[in-house]
Amino acid sequence: LSKIISVHSFRGGTGKSNTTANLAALFASSGLRVGVIDTDIQSPGIHVLFGLEAENVEPSLNDYLWGKCSIAEAAHDVTDNLGGPISGKVFLVPSSIRAGEIARVLREGYDVGLLNDGVNDLVNDLKLDIALIDTHPGMNEETLLSISISDALVIILRPDMQDYQGTAVTVDVARKLEVPTMVLLVNKVPAVYNTADVRARVEDAYKCEVAAALPHSDELMALASSGIFALKYPDNPVTTGLKILVARLLQ
Amino acid sequence: VTPPGHTNLIAHINDWPIAAKITVLCTAIAIVLASALTAIGYSQAAAGLSQQADKEIEADAHIVETTIDDWHRQRLAVLALGAIAPAMVHVAEQGDAASASDQADVLAILTNIAKRNPDIETVGVMDSRGNYVLDVDPASLGSSGAQYDFFQQAMLGHEFISGVRLSAVTGNPALYHTVPITNATGDVIGVLRARSSLTTVTQIVAAADGRLGSNADGVLLDANGLVIANTLDESWLLRPTVTLAPAVQATLLTGSVWGPDGTTPPALNDTELARAIGVKRPTVFDWALKGVEYHSLAMPIEQTDWTYVAALPFDTFEASARDILHLAVIAALVGIGVAFTAGALIAQRLSMPLQHLTAAARLMVDSQLSVEQATALMQTVDNDEIAELSRVFGRMAREVIQREVGLRSQVQVLTVQIDEAKRGREVAEITESEYFQSLAQRSREIRARRPPKPAA
Numbered sequence: 001l002s003k004i005i006s007v008h009s010f011r012g013g014t015g016k017s018n019t020t021a022n023l024a025a026l027f028a029s030s031g032l033r034v035g036v037i038d039t040d041i042q043s044p045g046i047h048v049l050f051g052l053e054a055e056n057v058e059p060s061l062n063d064y065l066w067g068k069c070s071i072a073e074a075a076h077d078v079t080d081n082l083g084g085p086i087s088g089k090v091f092l093v094p095s096s097i098r099a100g101e102i103a104r105v106l107r108e109g110y111d112v113g114l115l116n117d118g119v120n121d122l123v124n125d126l127k128l129d130i131a132l133i134d135t136h137p138g139m140n141e142e143t144l145l146s147i148s149i150s151d152a153l154v155i156i157l158r159p160d161m162q163d164y165q166g167t168a169v170t171v172d173v174a175r176k177l178e179v180p181t182m183v184l185l186v187n188k189v190p191a192v193y194n195t196a197d198v199r200a201r202v203e204d205a206y207k208c209e210v211a212a213a214l215p216h217s218d219e220l221m222a223l224a225s226s227g228i229f230a231l232k233y234p235d236n237p238v239t240t241g242l243k244i245l246v247a248r249l250l251q
Numbered sequence: 252v253t254p255p256g257h258t259n260l261i262a263h264i265n266d267w268p269i270a271a272k273i274t275v276l277c278t279a280i281a282i283v284l285a286s287a288l289t290a291i292g293y294s295q296a297a298a299g300l301s302q303q304a305d306k307e308i309e310a311d312a313h314i315v316e317t318t319i320d321d322w323h324r325q326r327l328a329v330l331a332l333g334a335i336a337p338a339m340v341h342v343a344e345q346g347d348a349a350s351a352s353d354q355a356d357v358l359a360i361l362t363n364i365a366k367r368n369p370d371i372e373t374v375g376v377m378d379s380r381g382n383y384v385l386d387v388d389p390a391s392l393g394s395s396g397a398q399y400d401f402f403q404q405a406m407l408g409h410e411f412i413s414g415v416r417l418s419a420v421t422g423n424p425a426l427y428h429t430v431p432i433t434n435a436t437g438d439v440i441g442v443l444r445a446r447s448s449l450t451t452v453t454q455i456v457a458a459a460d461g462r463l464g465s466n467a468d469g470v471l472l473d474a475n476g477l478v479i480a481n482t483l484d485e486s487w488l489l490r491p492t493v494t495l496a497p498a499v500q501a502t503l504l505t506g507s508v509w510g511p512d513g514t515t516p517p518a519l520n521d522t523e524l525a526r527a528i529g530v531k532r533p534t535v536f537d538w539a540l541k542g543v544e545y546h547s548l549a550m551p552i553e554q555t556d557w558t559y560v561a562a563l564p565f566d567t568f569e570a571s572a573r574d575i576l577h578l579a580v581i582a583a584l585v586g587i588g589v590a591f592t593a594g595a596l597i598a599q600r601l602s603m604p605l606q607h608l609t610a611a612a613r614l615m616v617d618s619q620l621s622v623e624q625a626t627a628l629m630q631t632v633d634n635d636e637i638a639e640l641s642r643v644f645g646r647m648a649r650e651v652i653q654r655e656v657g658l659r660s661q662v663q664v665l666t667v668q669i670d671e672a673k674r675g676r677e678v679a680e681i682t683e684s685e686y687f688q689s690l691a692q693r694s695r696e697i698r699a700r701r702p703p704k705p706a707a
Contacts, residue, residue: 139681148694159665165677168669172678176687177694192658198665205667 004119005249006133006150008143010166012043014156015187018220019242020134021049022230023154026246028079028088029231032129035075035122037061037093039115039146040136041105044095048225051081052094060096064118065110071118072125084231091126093118112142116149138166139173147174152181152249154211158188159198164205171206185245186213195237211248212241269605270598277594278587285583292579297572304546304568309533311463312550312561318455319471323428323554326445327410329368330430333360334443343376343432343441346384354385361387364445372418372425374445376432377402384441390420396444400506405429405442412555414503415449415479415489417510424449424479424489449480456480456559464567466543474556475499476528477508478519483540492525494518527560538562604637608644615648618655625649 007020020036027034038046038061047057059074075091082090096102123131133146147153153174157163167184174182186202189195195213203210217238220229230239264272333339338356342349361374365387375386381397396402404411413427425446432441452471459469460482470481476492489509500515509515523538527549538545538560545562552559611628614620628645631638681687 141686144681144687144690148690149697161668164667164669165674168674169677169681172674173681176678176682177691178698180698192663193665201665202667205669 003129003151003249004123004131004133004149005152005154006135006146007154007156008135008147008170009137009156009163010139010170011163012137014137014158014163016137016156017046017049017134018225018229019154019156019185019187020132021046022228022239022242023246023249024090024130024132025082025084025086025228026230026242027130027132027250028082028086028090029084030246030250031087033089033091033127035091035093035126035128035131036134037119037122037131038095038134039142040134041095041142042102042136044097044102045225046134047092047094047097049228050076050078050090050092051083051227052076052078052092054097057094057097060094060101061118062096062101062105064093065105065114070125071122075122075126082228082231084228088129091122091128093122112145115142115145119149139170144173144177147179148177150179152183153179154183154185154245154249155208156185156187157202159186159190159193159202168206171208181249183209183211183245183248185211185241188216189213190216211245214238214241268602270595270602273598273601274591274594277597278591281587281590281594285586289576289579289583293572293576296575297569300568300572301546304563305535305548307463308535308546308548308561308563309550311459311467312469312533312548312559315455315459315469315471315559315561316550316552319452319552319557319559320554322451322455323412326368326371326428326447327412327430329364330374330428330443330445331410333364333374334430334432336360339376339432339443340434340440342385343378343443344434346378346382357385358387361385368445368447370448370450371445372421372448374443377442377444379406379440381442388420398505399427401427401429401444402442405431405444406439407431408433408439414473414475414506414508415477416506416508417489417513418446419507419511420446421448422510453480457482459561463561463563466564466567468545468562470524470527470560470562471552472524472528472558472560474529475503476525477503479557487519490516491518492521492528494520524560527558529556530558601637604631604633604641608637608641611644611648615651620648620652622649622652625652 005023007016007023009016017040024034024036036046036050038044040046041061056076059069061074063069064071064074071093074093076094077089078092079086079088079090119131119133122128133150135143135146155167155170155174157167171182184202184206186198189198195215199210199213202213215237217236219233219236220238223229223232229236230242233239267275336356338353339360341353342357357376361376364374365371373386373388373391375388375391376384377396378384381395381402383391383394383396386392399413401411401413408431410431411427411429413429415424415426417423418425425448427444427446429442429444431439432443434440456469456471457480459467461467468482470483471479472492473479475495477489478487478492479489481487495503495515495518503509504513504515507513521540523536526536527534527547530549530551532551534549536547536549538547544565546565546568547560547562550559550561551557608628611620611624614624625645625648628641629649631641631645
């Protein structure tokens, strides 16, 4: 039985794409077939983490949305780019990085209903165990759609005043969409905070399960976007937290 | 391929404390330098002393040689002066027929010569047939000496110095100096001959005994290698150095070298010493006698075919070199000791601050370093690199400690502030839209169509 999981954050810069890529790698490491769909059409970026060169991004999600190809044709097998022994598979449906394509989406919009069909087609065509949707920050239509079709929602926030309000709204909206599983992930927790304490306080504030609170990691910053952190640093506290999240999502 | 032992040693040395490495390095350098300098010093000193010994031996031998030569020269000169007296010519020519006044004059000359030269035992005139015609020692008169080399050589016009032989008259070793007596036309008409004891020659050689140093010795050999005089053993007198060739032995017996009825005494059988016989120029050679090693020089005597051998035991001058070596070894050991001590002190001085620094770094890793300890490092005096490193490390450590202390005091309690009124407004804005309503509706329908999930 397959699962659709959306990864969302109210604001950008929370580490959403990075977390999505690491979740995909950890799922695939346990032998699952994973599809990742980059619906952040306005500012795509997750393809870099999967080692996909700019010239290899096509065909993309955009081509599917304009009816140029099927969604399965826009899925790239990036398993070999992860840099680790992977028993499962990771397929990426990237968003186009062409300026013209991005401008067209902003100008014309697209039928968000196609996303719903696309995700379902992808799951069926590639026989996926997991479909991960990397969403656009904020609360636009395609984000609401993504949440509505998901079996699980991961909301990422940083311990930052600006994140608190938007996250609260997202939690409430998701509740109204009756997402079966919703967990929070507190990312980039500065060393001055105790992660266990942070986890407890966030849980209390939102009355929502916090899967993990990940400490700020210099190694993660240093790796930048040049690879999958969880595979390179399997014993890092960040990786440990991500594994807890993976286990939670597989329940 | 590096042998495994070698690698182990290197690895082992790498594990040593810096102080041990510096000390061992200083000591090793000192040992190499001290050994090299001692070896060079000793070899130079030994070579110098050996050269000096050569020169001293040669100088000493030269003294003996010139003294003996002078002695011969003086005898020949006295005889040559006497030989030109007119009375001497008359007596040689006429024998007993010469006038009484000539005979008296000649006898006066001969007596005068004998008196002025104490080691001349006798001096006399021989006629052209070898008969003794006038002599201060009447015992010779009436006999003939025609068979002797000293007569034959003088008759040929040469001044002659004979070999040493036992005198038929005295039974003591003696030698003969002869000069020719010539008439007005230059014909040799007789011979003036003197027989001298070896007293002076023996004294000259004896004077060399111990002159160069303790146990310095001298040996005077004639042309056939017979010992004329020596400082080692009286019984060597007239004994041959090595066994004589039969022809030489026969000649010497004919010449009554060992007395009128004498036999050849046993040879010394000293082949090393035999190398000195008849040398034409000063020659250095090694000579061992009765367990003593001699550094020796053979010096030819100019007036004769004699050779004087000066000998100095190696021990005499090598002892000095050994003394120098002993001193050098003691100095080297002291030098190595000083280098070891200095190396150890310097090493300790160098490594002490490093040890402090290392200890501080270990404490720092365990967050045990105190601000006071870091401050103490900051206040390191001296101006070398280690001191500077200590100061820099101390400053860095203090800053880190202070920052950590500051951070610890700032550990914050997260407060999640949410504006609930605003939250409600924003949620309502989204959820009250038509799009959201239909989405929620559709979502419910889709979920309802899905088969129920199996229990986790």
